[in-house]
Amino acid sequence: MNLLARTNPVTRIVLATMISLPLLFTLDWVSASSTLAGELLLTPLCGVGIRLLARRSIPIVIAALLGSVTMLLYGQPGGRTWWHWTLITVSDNSARLATAICLRVLALGIPAILLFSHVDATDMADGLGQVFHLPARFVLGTLAGFRMLTVFVDDWRSIGQARRARGLGDTDRLRRFATMAFGLLVVAIRRGTRLATAMEARGLGAPGITRTWARPSRLGRPDAVAVAVVAGLMALALALAWWAGTFWLVWT
């Protein structure tokens, strides 16, 4: 059952923000782990299969581990010191920080996968324009540029093949990457200019005209339900942390 599919894409931005803010301002393990648990429980409602979730989680898990190891070794020392060597100090405080970072990266990363794995760019643009009332030129320019990305993948491949054909494919990976990136930039600017011309020729930004939208984008009951569920989850997570006595704001 995919409840998320019935929501407006912009609601997902709201949901992501609702999850992020409390997690960014707290540092304790209870709020983060209960948020993470709640997210995993809600996974079946988000239309993302377990395998896709697992595959896309790999970089997030790696980032979480790297971040927490760094915190463990170099985080602000405090409480008992367990191990000390040159700049490295493992202490009660750095261990708590490490746990907090690990859980937070996961609790922030997993919902990003759940919320944005199946978003259609056009639907998102419709929402940004009609619900959030962002400027149409900005929204549609970004959307059209987004479509160009697939073309750039082919450009990049051709540019790489051309480097090999020209005798530059063997060594100096870094420099090759730099010249390839520059080549792609030039090609991209060219394509972008022509695309802008095409959009203008079709009346984008015509003066004195209020743009209409062919596809309605509205908020409805599913959006309200999604916001309520996430609000409940975050409130519960913070309450649990408070009740367990672990609640820890960033600036304290």
Added chain:
Amino acid sequence: MATITARGWGWRHAGRREWAVRDVDFDIADGEHVLLLGPSGSGKSTLLAAIAGVLGGPDEGDEAGLLLVDGRHPTRCHGRVGLVQQDPESNIILARVGDDVAFGPENLGVPRDLIWPRVWASLEAVGLDLPLDHPSGHLSGGQKQRLAIAGSLALSSPTGGAGTSVLLLDEPTANLDPSGVVEVRDTVTRLARERGVTLLVVEHRVDVWASLVDRVIVLDPVGGLLADGEPAEVFAAQREALVRAGVWVPGVGSGLTPLPAASGTPVLSGERLGIGYVADRPVRTGLAVDLPRGVSSVITGDNGTGKTTLALTLAGLLPRLGGRVVAAPDLSPPPRRGRRSRRRPSATGDDPGDWTSRELLTRIGTVFQQPEHQFVAGTVRDELAVGLDALGWPPHRADRRVEELLGALRLDRVAAANPFTLSGGEKRRLSVATVLAAGPEVIVLDEPTFGQDRTTWLELVSLVRRMLDEGRTIVSVTHDAAYIAALGQHRIDLGAA
């Protein structure tokens, strides 16, 4: 009543001293079908952009004289004029076919319930019978251009009111294969006949539109018009000037005698070859091809049959998905001990896919479809030296070779210019020159004549012939019938899609 009026009109891009267009006078009436010609640099595209109202305001350049569409400045009559550009990819704006056509009406503030009928009508008018949510990226080149035309048609109400619309086509078929050319031409012809659409077309290949246009306007690069009148009259009176301007004037051929068919021992061949970009989705399998030594081979076939894929695989630039690519022993690099390839270990070293980039450079050169993809240096001179540098040539020797090439390919005037700023023809010559620099024995050309005017075309074909005279082996991917006639000594036809 005239639809488009120019009176002493001119445009100078901001920061330039020369006028891109100047002193242009004409009246184009409703329903006229006009072919706009002129040498490159005479401002054809600038004129089209101006009529489309997309040249920008005073900060983009200076305007002289008067240019009116329906009696108003072009920037004030959005929705009346549609513009289709050469590159199909940059005419598509949104990811779904229906949304793309709806984009124009949305911008013009058409109410939602009136947009979709316009979308259906426009798609029907160009004969695109596809679901509205069909991905626009999956269309063929010809379909993309028809979609762009539909997007232009949708700008004006199908029931009239504002009158029939104006369609500006800037080399709309230059990047298409023959079936795409016919597709677009037939669509435009039908629209012109059935809907009375006013047409203004820029195209080097006059024969594509000869049956449709009833008037030819030729821009003079120094200002004003060279000619304006009936096609037959203009072609008769201005034949020399038009030919010099790179136009394929009807009745004036390439003047080249076709090379005789030829065969010979293969210098490079593919055996049971599987080609493609993704291992489990080969484009073709079981191909058997031979490239005879010292002969010009052409790879032909519909779009999507794997012509470029085959050429790049033979050129050692794309890993093969099955079978073998075998180079003749004298083409292959001497065996190295403990040879380990980037891609797969090879015992014999006769597969170009296993050669190092430097080994490839002196053996198989590839000219890419888009010259921009090939450029790596800041000046034309450095661009030519790149490969020689990679080979470790001493500077004085490399310099001599570069000077030689600059002269032979008429690039000496632009030797210090940035490759990306060259004209289309110069870019094409430079991309060939970079490959010639290292003197490879086999040269692969991917659609070398795509979108080129007659002048560049002739230069390119004579260049390839000179390479053949030097004993090199040539293989070209092409759709171009004239090119096949001039250089198709050995044909590799991949057939229909």
